[in-house]
Amino acid sequence: MRTVLMVAEKPSLALSIAKILSKGNCTSRKGLNGACSVHEYPGSFQGQSVRFKMTSVCGHVMSLDFIGKYNNWDKVDPAELFSKAPTEKKEANPKLNMVKFLQVEARGCDYVVLWLDCDKEGENICFEVLDAIQPVMNRVREQSVYRAKFSSITDTDIWNAMDHLGEPNRNEALSVDARQELDLRIGCAFTRFQTKYFQGKYGNLDSTLISFGPCQTPTLGFCVERHDKIQSFKPETYWVIQAKVFKGKDSPLTLDWSRVRVFDREVGQMFVNLAKTSRVAQVESVSKKEKVKQRPQALNTVEMLKVASSSLGMSPQHTMQIAERLYIQGYISYPRTETTHYPENFDLKGALKQQSSNPYWAEEVKALLSTGLNHPRKGSDVGDHPPITPMRAASEGELGSDGWRLYDYITRHFIATVSQDCKYLQTTIDFTIGSEAFSCSGKTLISAGYTAVMPWQGIPLEEALPACERGDTFTVDEIKLVEKQTSPPDYLTEAELITLMEKHGIGTDASIPVHINNVCQRNYVTVENGRKLKPTNLGIVLVHGYYKTDAELVLPTIRSAVEKQLSLISLGKANHQQVLQHTLDIFKRKFHYFVDSIPSMDELMEVSFSPIAASGKPLSRCGKCHRFMKYIQAKPSRLHCSHCDETYSLPQNGAIKLYKELRCPLDEFELVLWTSGPRGKSYPLCPYCFSNPPFRDMKKGMGCNECTHPSCQHSLNSLGIGQCVECDGGVLVLDPTSGPKWRMACNTCNVVVHFFEHAHRVQVAQESCEACDASLVAVDFNKTRTPLPAGETQHTGCVFCDPVFQDLVELKHATMRYRGGGARRGGRGRGRGRRGNPKKPKDKMAALAAYFV
Numbered sequence: 057m058r059t060v061l062m063v064a065e066k067p068s069l070a071l072s073i074a075k076i077l078s079k080g081n082c083t084s085r086k087g088l089n090g091a092c093s094v095h096e097y098p099g100s101f102q103g104q105s106v107r108f109k110m111t112s113v114c115g116h117v118m119s120l121d122f123i124g125k126y127n128n129w130d131k132v133d134p135a136e137l138f139s140k141a142p143t144e145k146k147e148a149n150p151k152l153n154m155v156k157f158l159q160v161e162a163r164g165c166d167y168v169v170l171w172l173d174c175d176k177e178g179e180n181i182c183f184e185v186l187d188a189i190q191p192v193m194n195r196v197r198e199q200s201v202y203r204a205k206f207s208s209i210t211d212t213d214i215w216n217a218m219d220h221l222g223e224p225n226r227n228e229a230l231s232v233d234a235r236q237e238l239d240l241r242i243g244c245a246f247t248r249f250q251t252k253y254f255q256g257k258y259g260n261l262d263s264t265l266i267s268f269g270p271c272q273t274p275t276l277g278f279c280v281e282r283h284d285k286i287q288s289f290k291p292e293t294y295w296v297i298q299a300k301v302f303k304g305k306d307s308p309l310t311l312d313w314s315r316v317r318v319f320d321r322e323v324g325q326m327f328v329n330l331a332k333t334s335r336v337a338q339v340e341s342v343s344k345k346e347k348v349k350q351r352p353q354a355l356n357t358v359e360m361l362k363v364a365s366s367s368l369g370m371s372p373q374h375t376m377q378i379a380e381r382l383y384i385q386g387y388i389s390y391p392r393t394e395t396t397h398y399p400e401n402f403d404l405k406g407a408l409k410q411q412s413s414n415p416y417w418a419e420e421v422k423a424l425l426s427t428g429l430n431h432p433r434k435g436s437d438v439g440d441h442p443p444i445t446p447m448r449a450a451s452e453g454e455l456g457s458d459g460w461r462l463y464d465y466i467t468r469h470f471i472a473t474v475s476q477d478c479k480y481l482q483t484t485i486d487f488t489i490g491s492e493a494f495s496c497s498g499k500t501l502i503s504a505g506y507t508a509v510m511p512w513q514g515i516p517l518e519e520a521l522p523a524c525e526r527g528d529t530f531t532v533d534e535i536k537l538v539e540k541q542t543s544p545p546d547y548l549t550e551a552e553l554i555t556l557m558e559k560h561g562i563g564t565d566a567s568i569p570v571h572i573n574n575v576c577q578r579n580y581v582t583v584e585n586g587r588k589l590k591p592t593n594l595g596i597v598l599v600h601g602y603y604k605t606d607a608e609l610v611l612p613t614i615r616s617a618v619e620k621q622l623s624l625i626s627l628g629k630a631n632h633q634q635v636l637q638h639t640l641d642i643f644k645r646k647f648h649y650f651v652d653s654i655p656s657m658d659e660l661m662e663v664s665f666s667p668i669a670a671s672g673k674p675l676s677r678c679g680k681c682h683r684f685m686k687y688i689q690a691k692p693s694r695l696h697c698s699h700c701d702e703t704y705s706l707p708q709n710g711a712i713k714l715y716k717e718l719r720c721p722l723d724e725f726e727l728v729l730w731t732s733g734p735r736g737k738s739y740p741l742c743p744y745c746f747s748n749p750p751f752r753d754m755k756k757g758m759g760c761n762e763c764t765h766p767s768c769q770h771s772l773n774s775l776g777i778g779q780c781v782e783c784d785g786g787v788l789v790l791d792p793t794s795g796p797k798w799r800m801a802c803n804t805c806n807v808v809v810h811f812f813e814h815a816h817r818v819q820v821a822q823e824s825c826e827a828c829d830a831s832l833v834a835v836d837f838n839k840t841r842t843p844l845p846a847g848e849t850q851h852t853g854c855v856f857c858d859p860v861f862q863d864l865v866e867l868k869h870a871t872m873r874y875r876g877g878g879a880r881r882g883g884r885g886r887g888r889g890r891r892g893n894p895k896k897p898k899d900k901m902a903a904l905a906a907y908f909v
Contacts, residue, residue: 060101061165061193062110063158063185065172067092068384069209070112073171076214077108087111089157101167102198111161116177117154117184118145120236122244129252134245135651138644143237145184155188162189169202170224171217174441175392176626177566180232182224199223207441208389210448212403231626234636238618242643243269246609246650253654255692256703258661259671261594262690263579264708270615270643271563273602275571276580277610278556279589280599282548289544295324298538299494301337301487301530306522308533311337311487311494321537327492328537334490339528341486347499349478349513351506353396353435354443355469357565358558360391360462363469365550365587367512368461372550372569378462379444387455388466389445392566396435396443404429404474410449416464417471420509429474445470468509475506480515485524489532496521547588560612561619579691597664601657605650614642669698676714678702679725679744687712695728695743704743706730707759715740715793721768722750729793730759737801737808738791740770761789761803772803775820777855778830781867782807790820790833800855811855811865814841825854833861 064070074082074095082097095110126132126141147155162168168189172178186201193200203224206217246268254266294317302308318324364375379391398404408429412421424430435443446467452460479502487494498521507514524530548556550572557563563571572589575581580595591599602610618639624630672686678697685697685704693712695704706712707730715727720742731738741759749755751764760770768774772789777800780786786804798812812818817836824831834852842849843864853861 058101058104058106058166059164060106060108060167060169061162061189062108062169062171064110064112065178065181066114066384067112069171070110071095072209072384072386073214074108074110076209076211077110077218082110087157088160089153091152092154092157094161106167109161109165110171111158113154113158113172113181113185114149114152116148116181117158117188119148120144120233120240121146122240129248132248134249135644135647137241137245137248138640138647141241143240158185158188159192163192164194165189166194166196167200167202168193169204169218169221171204171206173392174205174207174390175566176228176232176564179225179228183226183229186224206390208445208447209384209386225626227628228626230632231622234625234632235622237636238639238643239270241640242647243267243272245643245647249647249651250654253658254661255694257658257668258665259668259686259688259696260666260690262592263594264692265578266594266598267574267578268609269571269574270618271567271571272574272578273599273610274560274562274612274615275553275557276575276591276595277599277602277612278553279548279575279581280591280596282545283591283596286544286547291541291543292319293321293539293541294319295321296538296540297324297328297331297492297535299331299337299489299535300533301489302533303522303524303528303530307519309496309521309530311496314493314495317540321539324537328535331490331492331535335532337487337489337494337530337532339485339524339526339530340488340493341526342524343484343486345482345484346502347480347482349480349505349507349515351430351433351472351475351477352469352510353433354398354473355445355466356393356396356443357391358394358554358568359396360444360466361569362551362554363465364462365554368458368465369587370458370462371573371583371587372554373573374458375462376566376569378459382455382459382463382466387446387448387450387463389443389447390441391444393441393443394436394438394565395440397437398432398442399437402442404432407445407447407470408474411446411467411471414449414451414467417468417509420471420475424471424474430476432473443473471509472506475509476503478505478507478513478515479503483521485521487530489535547584547590550583550587550589553589561616562612564619593664597660601660604656604660605653606646609646609650668696668703669701672696675712676726676728676743677719679720679723682724685743705747705757706743707741707746707757710736718770720745722765727760727770737799737806738793739789739801739803740793759803761801776831777820777833778828780805780807781809790818807867809855809865809867811861812837813864814838816849821852823852825857827857828854830854830856835861 064073071093074097077099078095078097082095084093084095087094091114092112097108099106099108120143121127122137122141123144126137132141170182170185172181182203201223202221204217204221206213247265250268251266254261296317297313299311299313300308301311315327360379361372361375364370365372376391379388382388383391408421408424412418412425444466446463450463455463481500481502482497483500484495484497498518499515500520501515504514553572554568557568575595576583579592580598581589581591584590599610608614621630621635621639625632625635668688672688674684675687675695676685677683678685678700681697681699683697683699685695688694688696692708693706695706710730710732712728712730715729718727719725720727723742723744725742725744727740727742729738729740739759739761745763746759747756749758753764754762761772761775763771764773765771766773772787775790775792776787777790778788780788780802783802783805786802788800788809789803790800795818796814797810798815798818799808799810801808812835814837815835816838819834821832821834832852833855835850837844837849839849844851844860851860855861855865
């Protein structure tokens with residue numbers, strides 16, 4: 057019997073599709089990577105009996121990166137990244153072992169059906185999957201690779217896709233490859249250059265990375281452009297005539313002046329004097345017009361993101377995450393689409409029937425089903441996916457708060473597209489007072505139409521205008537000149553920014569939320585009340601600097617042109633390699649010009665930011681000049697020696713303080729202590745060794761708890777106790793600063809072992825445990841608080857094996873900032889899963905000599 061492998065984009069999607077195609081009769085098992093499951097069932101394929109294996113990936117299998125040596129910021133000239141630096145595809149998440157998992161499952165399979173999301177990214181992942189599995193699949197004479205095209209996780213759509221299998225689109229995959237390579241090469245070159253240049257000069261930039269992106273930077277440009285308009289705005293005073301009239305006992309009407317406003321007070325006063333010559337307002341005409349407020353077009357991604365931001369207060373990134381979850385669970389159709397037009401064969405009535413039992417809109421839906429659906433307005437058909445549509449009924453309990461709010465909007469929007477237009481009567485009364493013309497108007501609802509389900513777009517209830525006809529007169533209550541001022545525009549909202557990005561072709565419906573999120577994460581803009589985007593000082597200076605050096609780096613024109621070229625690749629009308637080469641050539645020249653012109657950008661930086669030498673507070677001594685170095689707390693936190701003009705990196709997302717004024721035996725730098733908080737872990741480090749690893753088996757960014765110095769009292773060799781009880785490769789190291797609540801912490805993961813509370817002294821002994829090879833620990837308790845048997849105050853033993861220590865050891869997980877927590881909770885007792893401690897060298901001098909070769 058032949059085997060068909062089927063691959064979806066996410067594990068939950070694979071389960072949903074397998075349940076539909078197997079009619080609920082599939083067996084499931086975990087894959088070797090633990091993240092993906094495999095669902096198996098028998099069936100027929102291309103007229104023969106087969107065994108189906110449905111599994112998934114977790115997004116992209118591979119990611120593009122430079123080969124190893126080009127990832128060293130210090131040794132590589134950023135200009136080399138445009139052409140000289142080779143790139144390679146690496147596993148996107150090495151921990152998932154996705155390539156090995158796919159190969160294990162594909163071995164011996166005859167056919168593959170690709171159920172990846174039906175967009176350009178999905179096509180790209182199709183070929184990543186094929187590159188992994190084709191070498192191990194059986195060779196068959198007929199076609200072996202198939203592509204399923206679907207827009208929602210419903211029985212009808214999935215079966216329809218299975219009955220009309222196609223092939224993956226190589227051109228769309230190539231357009232994604234081109235975008236990835238362009239963004240990598242251009243973004244990394246500019247980012248590395250300006251980050252190193254500015255962070256080496258200024259201490260209060262408050263951003264870990266001064267990043268540049270071909271889409272990200274124009275996005276920031278829109279926000280700064282609006283900021284500049286606000287700053288340069290000069291308010292102007294103007295005057296309007298306010299008139300109030302009444303008839304009989306009716307409440308007064310406020311009239312609008314036909315000249316609207318004047319910018320000269322004396323002219324305004326002249327018109328008031330002319331109007332005041334009459335004490336009555338004469339009706340010149342009464343007009344009544346029936347008007348229509350059109351129902352909305354079908355919903356696409358950009359419109360959904362705008363409404364979610366402006367009306368629901370949800371960021372674009374968060375909105376897309378929720379929309380994807382609703383899609384995977386089968387509640388809505390595919391949420392990434394540019395189309396606003398339903399295809400002729402779309403089952404609108406079927407989708408509407410699903411909503412007939414929901415109490416929030418059942419009445420409107422039943423009325424539509426009985427009177428007949430109105431055909432949706434004609435929109436644009438981009439040929440990707442149908443508009444976003446609710447696919448099955450849901451309740452707030454099923455979806456959770458934000459999920460329900462988004463689903464509620466999508467459903468109401470869909471019902472509105474097949475409802476009638478809203479109709480209302482507009483009445484306008486024109487008056488003359490003296491020689492001046494005034495008017496007032498009011499709206500009366502005729503039929504609510506679609507606004508019954510979208511009440512926020514309804515016609516507001518107004519007080520009815522008094523009945524009157526031409527020639528009638530009203531008594532003038534008051535006429536006065538009112539002084540007002542023009543007001544500046546407000547900061548861009550996310551919804552307005554999305555509109556600008558779509559208009560100028562910056563990003564795609566899928567990437568727009570990512571670019572907006574990036575400018576927020578980089579501290580270039582902050583999100584204020586009402587989801588308004590206010591640029592920070594850094595964001596403003598960067599954009600002004602780009603305008604000063606090369607405006608095209610920040611204007612949307614060049615990226616828009618690149619997006620058009622990428623679209624041509626996906627349509628097979630442009631050569632992938634030629635587009636790549638041409639675009640990189642342009643940006644390489646721009647980069648060289650930018651590097652040459654950086655002093656003009658630096659002039660703006662000097663005005664806004666403090667030199668690094670003037671920033672920070674003295675903390676620890678430099679090992680070269682023995683003067684105090686300054687600790688700069690603003691991101692990225694670092695130490696700077698103004699005498700040597702050297703800057704030293706530090707671990708981020710924690711607190712730094714001086715470590716007992718102790719010095720590193722290798723370079724004389726004073727040690728500092730990094731801590732992630734009272735419930736986290738802490739370790740000392742040498743600022744020089746942290747950036748310049750002293751031994752061959754050390755990497756950049758290692759503290760004393762990973763230092764392999766054979767005799768230093770702070771090193772792994774002196775304080776290491778035993779193999780971590782949870783992770784591979786980590787060592788549990790005594791934290792000598794933790795007393796009296798003593799602990800040892802893994803130098804790789806966030807495992808923390810608390811032990812010997814209230815001990816007077818805890819030291820790592822020279823001897824090792826015979827059973828597990830962990831270093832023995834010597835503990836000294838006060839007489840009054842000793843938990844040791846028979847009131848003993850001292851004991852030396854193995855933390856994991858010694859029965860005396862058994863109840864004095866507790867495994868926990870450190871509270872880390874910006875890092876994931878531990879997966880399992882430990883209990884009291886001996887260390888589980890230990891694999892022994894790296895043995896200490898017997899001859900320390902010989903080992904030291906070996907390290908200094």
